[in-house]
Amino acid sequence: MNKQINRIKIYIKNSKKAKKEAEIIKNKLQNNSFQIVEKDYNLALSIGGDGTFIKMIHENKFNNRIYYSGINAGSLGYLIDCEKDEVDEFINKIKNNDFYLRNAYILETKIMTKNSKTVIASFNECIIKSNNQSLLNANVYLDDELLENFVGDGLLISTPNGSTAYNLSYGGPIIDNELNALIITSIAPLNNKIYKSLINNLVISNSRKLIIKFKNNENICLINDGKIVNINSVIQIECILNKKIKHVNLHQDSLASKINNKIIN
Secondary structure (H helix, E strand, O other), X not given: OOOOOOEEEXXXXXXXXXXXXXXXXXXXXXXXXXXXXOOOOOEEEEEEOHHHHHHHHHHOOOXXXXXXEEEEOOOOOOOOOEOHHHHHHHHHHHHOOXXXXXXXXXXXXXXXXXXXXXXXXXXXXXXEEEOOOOOEEEEEEEOOEEEEEEEEEEEEEEOOHHHHOHHHHOOOOOOOOOOOEXXXXXXXXXXXXXXXXXXXXXXXXXXXOEEEEEEEEEEEEEEEOOEEEEEEEEEEEEEEEEEEEEEEEOOOOXXXXXXXXXXXX
């Protein structure tokens, strides 16, 4: 049984189109006895595109005690299944506690230096590169077994949510959200008689841990859902798919229709 939603915080894309749409949606929600609040809410609702939706999740620090949803007032809106002409249906569904709930898995990346440990959460992906634009040189392990000695521009680690984002642009596979898996995509790997990096994409179970070790302390540039984070003297990086958040959907998740409507057509 889904928890009853009655208090909503709205996150709006900074555009005239989204702000205009937000006023209409806000009035409709209030007319249906929902409270629009800034704190102590049980639904975070974005009005915009995928960027607004992901930014909202980050601003809530991936809090898994609340629900997340979005109404598309952007362009593609791949992560958002409610369009502007479906707002009335959406409001009716959450009012009657009759919505679809998906547990969206989150990537946790642990970065270890000599003196610190930093944990970064990603909804879509985390890209690992050298921060001086030189080649990334690392030993990549699955659990405790060596997978490869990677040399190339970088490694892209994606969740199923992010399989249609940068991962797809780099030739990675689209993963069904029902599969709790990580995608490892090599960015411009070197593969010759000296360097033997894996050139194929690799999909691994969420029960596995991806470990990236550096021979020398490495200055790393992480691109976390589009935001750049620089960390110096990195010894090791671990990636796991563990935490999850509650994603409210208007429609039952359909991989085929989403690909057909959002990517092909």
